Amino acid sequence: MFSVLFAASLSVYPLAGNYLLVVLVAYALLLLWRPTLWLLAMPALLPVLDLAPQTGWFFLEEIDLLLMLTAMFAYWNLPTQPADMPEWPLLFRCGAILLAVACAIGLWRGLQPWPGFGVNTFNNYLSPGNALRTVKGWLWAFILAAPLKHAAGPQLKGLRGLLMPGMMLGLLLVSATAIRERMQFPGLLNFASDYRITGPFSAMHTGGAALDGYFALALPLLAVWLVDRGAPARNIGATALLPLALYAALATFSRGLYLGLLTAVVILTLPSLLKRPALMVAGGVALAALDGAFRVAGYRAFGLLLLIFSALTARLSRTLLAGLLVLSAAVPVYHGYYVGERFSTIAGDWQHRLRHWRQVLGMMNGALSTAVFGMGLGSFPATYFWHNPQRELPPSYQFVDDGSNRHLRLAAGEYAAGYGELLRMLQAVTLRPHTRYLLSVEVRNFGKPGFLHIGLCQRHLLYPQSCVATPLRQISSAPDWGLYQYTIDSGLLGADKLPVKLEMAAEGQRVVLDIDNISLRAFPDGAELLRNGSFEDANRHWFFSSDRNHLPWHIKNLALNLYFELGSLGLIAYGMMMLSAVSALLQPRDAPWLAALVAFQVVGLFDSLIDVPRITLLSTLLLCAANLQTKARP
Numbered sequence: 001m002f003s004v005l006f007a008a009s010l011s012v013y014p015l016a017g018n019y020l021l022v023v024l025v026a027y028a029l030l031l032l033w034r035p036t037l038w039l040l041a042m043p044a045l046l047p048v049l050d051l052a053p054q055t056g057w058f059f060l061e062e063i064d065l066l067l068m069l070t071a072m073f074a075y076w077n078l079p080t081q082p083a084d085m086p087e088w089p090l091l092f093r094c095g096a097i098l099l100a101v102a103c104a105i106g107l108w109r110g111l112q113p114w115p116g117f118g119v120n121t122f123n124n125y126l127s128p129g130n131a132l133r134t135v136k137g138w139l140w141a142f143i144l145a146a147p148l149k150h151a152a153g154p155q156l157k158g159l160r161g162l163l164m165p166g167m168m169l170g171l172l173l174v175s176a177t178a179i180r181e182r183m184q185f186p187g188l189l190n191f192a193s194d195y196r197i198t199g200p201f202s203a204m205h206t207g208g209a210a211l212d213g214y215f216a217l218a219l220p221l222l223a224v225w226l227v228d229r230g231a232p233a234r235n236i237g238a239t240a241l242l243p244l245a246l247y248a249a250l251a252t253f254s255r256g257l258y259l260g261l262l263t264a265v266v267i268l269t270l271p272s273l274l275k276r277p278a279l280m281v282a283g284g285v286a287l288a289a290l291d292g293a294f295r296v297a298g299y300r301a302f303g304l305l306l307l308i309f310s311a312l313t314a315r316l317s318r319t320l321l322a323g324l325l326v327l328s329a330a331v332p333v334y335h336g337y338y339v340g341e342r343f344s345t346i347a348g349d350w351q352h353r354l355r356h357w358r359q360v361l362g363m364m365n366g367a368l369s370t371a372v373f374g375m376g377l378g379s380f381p382a383t384y385f386w387h388n389p390q391r392e393l394p395p396s397y398q399f400v401d402d403g404s405n406r407h408l409r410l411a412a413g414e415y416a417a418g419y420g421e422l423l424r425m426l427q428a429v430t431l432r433p434h435t436r437y438l439l440s441v442e443v444r445n446f447g448k449p450g451f452l453h454i455g456l457c458q459r460h461l462l463y464p465q466s467c468v469a470t471p472l473r474q475i476s477s478a479p480d481w482g483l484y485q486y487t488i489d490s491g492l493l494g495a496d497k498l499p500v501k502l503e504m505a506a507e508g509q510r511v512v513l514d515i516d517n518i519s520l521r522a523f524p525d526g527a528e529l530l531r532n533g534s535f536e537d538a539n540r541h542w543f544f545s546s547d548r549n550h551l552p553w554h555i556k557n558l559a560l561n562l563y564f565e566l567g568s569l570g571l572i573a574y575g576m577m578m579l580s581a582v583s584a585l586l587q588p589r590d591a592p593w594l595a596a597l598v599a600f601q602v603v604g605l606f607d608s609l610i611d612v613p614r615i616t617l618l619s620t621l622l623l624c625a626a627n628l629q630t631k632a633r634p
Contacts, residue, residue, distance in 0.1 A: 002075070006068040013065065014055045014540050017531075020062050023049065027066055031073035036151040038070045039158055043166035043621075046614050047214050048173045052202040053461065054428060056532075056539040059122040059133045063614055067140050074147035084154045089584060092627040095576030096145075102570035103138045103377070107131050110376030110565070119399045119406070123539040125206075125553065126385055126396060130378030134565070137616025144617075145624055152628055159625055164224055168237065171218040171245050174199055178211070178248035181460050184498050194338050196253050198461045201612070205461055205543065207550025209607030212257040213615050215249040216603045217622060220264040220595035246329045253342055256606035258330070260599035265326050267595040271588050290328050302331065353556060353606065360555050360564060363387045374567035380611075384552045394552040395423035395506070399538045400514070407516035408535045408542075410506035412450060421549035422453065422505040425542050429502050429520060429529045431456065431494035436523035440485045441504075442516045445475045450511025454518075456488065458498045462547045468493060475513060487523060502530065503545075554611060558604030561611060581626040593626045 015021050023045075030037055045066060052058040088096075110131025115121045121129040152158040178199040179188070186193040201210035222245065225231070225238035249257060286309050294302040306328055313324050363383050364370055375383060385394055393414035400409050413421055431437070443452055452475055457464035470486040493500050502520060506513045520529045531541040546553065555561040562571045578597070585594040600619055603609065610616045 002068050002072040006065065006072060009060055009065055009068065013060060013062075014057065018051050018054055020049075020051060020065070023062075024065060024069065028069055028073075031069065035073045035077040036158060036162065038074060039148070039151040039162040040166040040169075042066070042070060043163060043618065044169040044173065046618055047170050048177060048200040050200050050202045050614075053205075053426070053543045054541070056123075056542045058202065058543075059129070061613075064136065067144075067617075071143050071147070074144070074150075078147060078150055085149055086152060086154065086156065086628045088149075088624070088627050089580045091583075092577050092580035092624075095573045095580065096142075098569060098573035099138070099566075099577065100142055102373070102566040102573055103135055105373045106377040106566045106570065107135045108376075109373060110134070110378045112376065119401060119538050124396075124398065125378075125381040128378075128382075130381065131376060132378075133613065134378035134611060137610065137613035138620065140613075140617045141620035141624070144621065148621060148624055149628065152625065156628060159628070160224075163625060164221065167218055167221050168225065168241065171222070172241055174211075174214060174218070175241070175245045175248040178251065179244065182248075182251055185458075185460060185463070185465065191332070192338055194341075195463055197248070197251055199248070202461065202543070203612040203614075205545045206553035207546070208554050208612065209254065209256065209603060209609060210612040210615050212252055212254045212260075212603050212607065213600060213609040213612075213619070215245070215252070215257055216260040216264075216599040217596050217619060219245055219249055219261060220268065220599055221592050223268050223592040223595070242325060243329070246326055250329060253338060254603075255342060255346065256603045260602035261326065263602050264595035264599040267598060268591050271591070286324065287328065287331070291331050294331050356551055357555075357557060357560055359389050360560060362389060364564060370567065372567045372569055374563065374565045374570060377565050378611075380555055380561075380564060381553055388552070392552075394549070395421060395546070397423060397425065397544060399535060405516070406534075406536050406538070407514050410452075410504065410513050410515060412506040412508050412511040412513075414510055421546055422507060424453075424503040424505045424545045424547070426459070426501045426503050426545055427530060427542055429456070429500055431490045431500050431529075432522070433490055433492055433495035435490045435494075437488045437490060437526075437529075438485065438521050438523045439470060439488055439519070440483065441518040442481045442483055443475055444479075444481045444514040444516075445477050445512070446479070446514075447477060447512050448508060448510050449474050449476050450506055450508030450513060451475065452484075452513055452515075453505040453507060454486070454502070456490065456493055456500055456502055458493065459501045459503070459545075460499060462545060464501075464503065464547075466491075466493065481514075481516065554608045556607055558601070558607070558609050561608040577623055577627070581623055584627055584629045587629075590626075590629050593622075593629065597623065597626060 010024075013020075027041060027045075030041060046063060049062050049066065051062050055062075111128050113128060115128040117129075121127050122132075124130070151162060178197050181197050181199065182188055186195040197211065198204040199211045199214075201214070203210050222238050222242055225234040226242070228234050249261065290302055290305055290309070293305045306325075309324060309328075360380075364375055385396070393411075395413040396411045398409050400407055408425065410423070410425070413423070439454065441452075441454065451472055453469065453472065455464075455467045455469035457467040459465070468488055468491055470488065473484070475482070504515065504518070516534065518530060518533045520533075521527065522529075535542075550556075555564055559571060562574055566573075578601070581597055582594065584590070585597070600609070609619070
C-alpha cells in the first residue's frame with residue numbers, strides 16, 4: 001500500500017528545481033542497507049526538509065514522501081513474531097486507542113461539507129481539505145508506532161543509539177538554519193530589532209510556534225548526552241552544541257519558550273540542588289554577578305566571568321554546568337531592547353490571549369456532539385473566517401477557473417479600523433544587482449476600487465526588508481482585463497546573496513482583484529524569472545505569508561486546540577497519554593525526557609503547536625518513546 005501511495009505522490013509532486021529526488025534515493029538506499037536507521041534519519045530530517053516556500057505545496061509535503069518510504073521499508077522488515085519487545089503501559093494504550101477514534105471522527109467532521117476535490121481543496125487553510133493536512137501528524141505517528149517499538153529493541157538500545165543521535169543532529173541542523181537567518185537579516189548580536197526567526201519551518205508563514213515547540217522538545221534532551229558517563233565523545237558533542245542551540249532558542253524572543261526552558265532547567269537540576277542546597281544560593285549569586293558584569297562592562301567582562309564560573313561548576317556536575325550556561329545565556333538577551341519590549345507588554349498580551357480563547361469557545365456550536373467530538377480537524381481557520389465575533393474578514397486567496405483560463409483571486413481583509421493585515425503571495429526569484437527588469441501583470445476588478453501591491457523584497461519567510469516596489473496605482477472597476485507594466489531597478493537586491501522574493505497583495509475595503517499572467521524579465525527581453533506566472537498549475541511555486549495578524553490562523557493553546565478539533569474525547573485521550581508518560585519518567589535517569597515533554601506542554605499553554613503536522617508527529621513519537629522507559633530496564 002505504501003509503495004503505491006509513494007509512486008502516486010511522486011508522480012505529481014513538483015520535483016523540478018530542488019534536491020528532493022537525491023534525498024529520496026539516498027534515504028531509500030540507507031533503509032535498504034539497514035531499515036532501523038529510519039529512527040536516526042527521520043528525527044534529523046523531519047524539522048529541516050521543508051521545501052514549501054519553493055514548491056508552494058504544503059498539503060502533500062516532501063516529508064510525506066520520506067514517511068511513505070519509511071513505512072514501506074519498516075513494515076517490510078517488521079518481524080511477524082517479535083521477540084521480547086517492550087510494551088507500552090495500559091493507560092497509554094487506552095489513551096492512544098481513544099485518540100485514534102477521536103482523530104477518525106474529527107477527520108470526518110472536519111471534511112464536512114465534503115470538499116469535492118476542486119482546485120482549492122489542497123492549497124488553502126479555509127478548505128475542508130485542511131482536515132487531511134492536519135490529520136497527517138497523528139496518522140503518521142500511529143503508523144510508525146509499531147516500527148518505533150521494534151527499532152527501540154528490548155533494552156531500548158535503539159532509543160539511545162538511534163533516536164537520540166537523530167534528535168541531536170536535527171537540533172544541530174535547525175540551530176544552524178536559525179543562526180544563518182540571524183546572520184543574514186538582523187545580525188547575530190542585534191537584540192534591538194523586532195525580527196523573529198522562523199528557521200526551517202515554513203508553517204510559520206502565518207505565525208505560530210513550530211520553532212518554539214521544536215526547541216522545547218529537543219534542547220532538554222541534550223542533557224542525555226551531557227551526563228552520559230563513559231561516552232566522552234557525546235559529552236563533547238553536547239557541550240559544543242549547547243551554546244549554538246541555546247542562542248537560536250533565545251533568538252526566537254518567545255516568552256513561552258523561555259518559560260518552557262526555565263521549567264526544563266528546574267526539572268534537570270532540582271535533584272542535584274536538593275542534595276546540595278548551597279548550590280542554589282551559589283547559582284543565584286553567580287547569575288547576579290554575571291548580570292552586574294554585563295551591565296557595567298559588557299560582553300568581555302561577562303564572558304570572562306562566565307568562563308571562571310563554568311570552570312568551577314564543571315568540577316561539581318555537568319548537569320549544573322549546563323544549567324548555568326542556559327540561565328547565563330539569557331543575560332545579554334534580556335538586556336536587549338526588543339526583549340525588554342516583549343516583557344513590558346505581558347499583561348496586555350495576556351488579556352488579549354484570554355479574549356481570543358473566549359472567542360474560540362464562543363465560535364463552537366453548542367451541540368453536545370461538538371463538546372464530545374469537537375468541530376473537526378483543521379476547521380479553525382474557516383470557522384474564524386466566517387464566525388469570528390469581531391465580524392472581521394481576514395484576507396484570502398483562491399484560484400478561479402474562468403472557462404479554459406485559470407487565474408488568482410486576491411481578497412483584501414475587512415476590519416473595523418483600517419485595512420489591517422495584508423496577505424502576500426510570494427515567489428523566490430534570482431536577481432542581479434543594479435539591473436532593470438520589466439514586470440507585467442494582468443488585473444481585473446469587478447468590485448470596489450483597490451490597490452495592488454507588487455514588489456521585490458529581501459525576505460526569509462516573514463518580515464520583508466530592502467523592498468523595491470512598483471508605483472502604487474488604484475485599480476478601478478472594469479469588466480475586462482487590464483495590462484500593467486513597470487520597469488524596476490533591482491538596486492542592491494541580489495548583491496549580498498540574501499533571498500529575494502516577488503510579492504503581491506491586495507489592499508482596500510472589500511476589494512477583490514483577479515491576477516493573471518504575471519511576468520518578470522530582465523530589460524528589455526531577458527529570460528522569464530517567474531514560474532507558473534499564469535497560475536495554470538494553481539499554487540505551484542507560489543507561497544503565501546501573513547506577517548503580523550496570526551489569530552485568524554491559530555487557536556494559540558494546545559489543550560484548547562485539542563478540544564476545539566477533537567472535543568473532550570481527544571483532550572482526555574491526549575491527557576491519558578501524557579499522564580502515562582509522566583508516571584513512567586519519575587526516575588532521575590529519565591529527567592531529560594520528562595523535561596522535554598513538560599517544556600513542550602509549557603509552550604503549548606500559549607500556542608497551538610499541533611496545527612503543524614511535523615511537530616505533531618515528532619512530539620507524539622517522543623511521547624511514545626517516553627512511555628517505553630519503564631518497561632525495559634537493563
